[in-house]
Amino acid sequence: MTFDLSQLGRTWRTEEFRVNTMRLAQFAAAIDDENPAHRTGIIAPPVFANVPPMQPCIEALRSVTSMFAFHGEHDFHLHHAIRAGMHLFAEAALRGVIATRGGVSIIVHSKTHNEQGTLVDEQFFTAFAAGATLAGSVGETAPKHHSGPDFSASRPLAAASYVVAADQTSRYADASRDYADYTLRLDAARAKGFEQILLHGMLTMAFAARAVVDRVCGGDSTRLKRLAGRFSKPAFLVPGQALTTRIWQLDPRQGREIFGFDTSDAFGSVVIKNGLAEIAA
């Protein structure tokens, strides 16, 4: 499989994305988020930020390769919360195509602005083509989001578990418009080599974000300024299983509280590793 490296630096743009309470409330309901500001659609759950730039991110990825690539890592830099009434304009640029151990990473950098031109958020989306090879890397990796020395052996500050429902991926697909067939149909998942339907990576991340907002943001998602993690193993649609996010407090920096987190499935697999949350004081 070859990779087209000629598109490095190119930017893809999408059409205006207007935000209303119903769409935000639908997203909150899809991730079973009970936070009143989210549930009523006034403020977006943090991971909703992934919705407006999803198309240009995928278009940037597909300009490099048509092969199946996992969502490897994601890093949200949330400058402003998304609120109902905003008119958003998203774009994404291809940042790098990097040969790594076991495959090739494709890194896309998205930016979402509001109608006044204010930068609402930036994201670094890393897709991973497992088993692929590349002679020479181009561009850059995403900014580092490792939290420092391994903290996971220490006692976490907090933890939260949320149960996955049978219709979770279906609801998430409708709320995000990510209708990847392997998140909705068993035959499609099997065609990709999995025995079960996969959860969207962003759905798993949204569960982790719920835990972070609930446990260490005092329920105020507007305080969450950065949310990052690596999708270390696929999570599956096993109705009734709980996804557990554990949170550790790390040293503060640049006036922000810093937390590490990971998310595990009910079978003990860590599905999000190297989680990082930065919270405004």
Place this chain on the structure above:
Amino acid sequence: MIAKATHKDIAPSWSAVKHRTCTALFSQGCTEDPERPAIIIEGDIVVTRRVLLERCEHFAAFLQQHLNPGDRVAVMLDNRVEFMVAFFAIMANRATAVSIAPTAQLHDAGHILRDSAPVMAIAGTGQIEVIERLRANCPSLKIVLTVEGEEPNGLARYESADKRLALSNAPSERQDIVSVFYTSGTTGAPKGCMLDHGWWLRVLDLDQLLFPRSWQDRQLCCLPFYYADPTIQLMTSLSTRGTLIVMRRFSVSRFWDVVRKYDATELLSIASIPALLLKGEADVRERDHRVRGAVHAGLPQQLHRQLIDRFGFPWMDNYGSTEGGIMARVPRALAAELVGAGSIGVEPPDVTIRIVNDLEQDVSAGESGEAVVSGPDLFKGYLNRPDVTAEVMRDGWYHSGDLLRRDERGLLYFVGRKKELIRRSGENISAAEVEAVLRSHPQILEAAVIAVRDELRGEEVKAYIVLKQGLSMADLSPNDIIEFCKTRLAAFKIPRYLEYRTTDFERTPSMRVQKQALIKDRADLIAGSWDRESGATR
């Protein structure tokens, strides 16, 4: 030097649609993101692309046993998914869908069946009786299928579970006549307008260039499926990973609930829809939605600013027809500047509109005349009517019958229908222009203007008036209306006769006023009208 208005900021022609046939576009659109909904019909009927393609391919395999290329199939259905299933399955067999309004009765449906001579008819349970009663007079009609049961499986009982015609390999050719739509016309019987793949693809390409869409966009369809527009909307949705949101029929009271619940981001609107929406009770729902634009054919100039201020998104005027496709639209870059200007915009790429007088000479800027249109992929003529086709298509120019004018920037303005002109003492009066003035009165809900015979002047202007709810003639007298017109219209255009109505007009399914209904069965159109010259009711 005045800068010309253009669509210069859009991508080149054929950069949005690259398929050779609509069948190929439909097949690819259904295949590349199969679990994404293709159509959501109010009432939570969700049909994914995968299911839509399956339904079409199974039904196409059934049709393959019964149709030959060029055969015609009458389709007479409400807004149900099976309309689209039938449309694309017929197309895949190189046959032609003949669209009949689901509300048509023996007279109008009979005309279409006799004229188009279909070999097959597909009708809903509400329409089947009309088809069956007409069958004896339509010898070509061999097979009648009824759509019934759970949507989208209303045709499933005709299919074999193991037989599919792969649309990706369907033998469609670009010149195949995909569809025949009967245009109402102002005189004579409706004519069957033949459209090939080229017409459809050209409209799809232009529509996407003029209003680009994203994967997060969902178009709202509140028009009847038997029009071309909903099928255009479905195909542009499929090719941009969008979803078509469908109302069974337009309703002001349900409108914003449907928009919000199913997350519509774009409206396609015609006729009185904007006026009816403005007459709805103000509600927070009408601002808390994600609609980012509306395209409307014949936007009421006086309501334009009000529409934007109240609902919070731009409305752009579009000028098109079944024969000519998209002939003009307001450029998005000029939409804000042209609010309330009454302009229908300028021609899209590769289309030319000349405005000519009766001698076919180009008129000067500011003067009105008939719009004649040239461009690629116009309609392919009227079925069985080479005479009328030759009348409207001359030297490659489509004679629209519409009166337009163009200003010095090149912007076009709709003046009226040539055949709806009222000729009063040698002056031409556009019924549409007088109606627009009357509708702009804050106490008038709706108005319709017709010509009535007059011995002295040839014709006179008569206006039917519907006042807003709770108002009567005592609140807005005939003299008040005449005074209002005097400051807005040349004296010769001011209606002589006024007739107040307490009920809305009879309307076409697209909510246009049926003027024929005003005239039909009225031997004396003046009796009962208020007469400006006598100042009394006759």
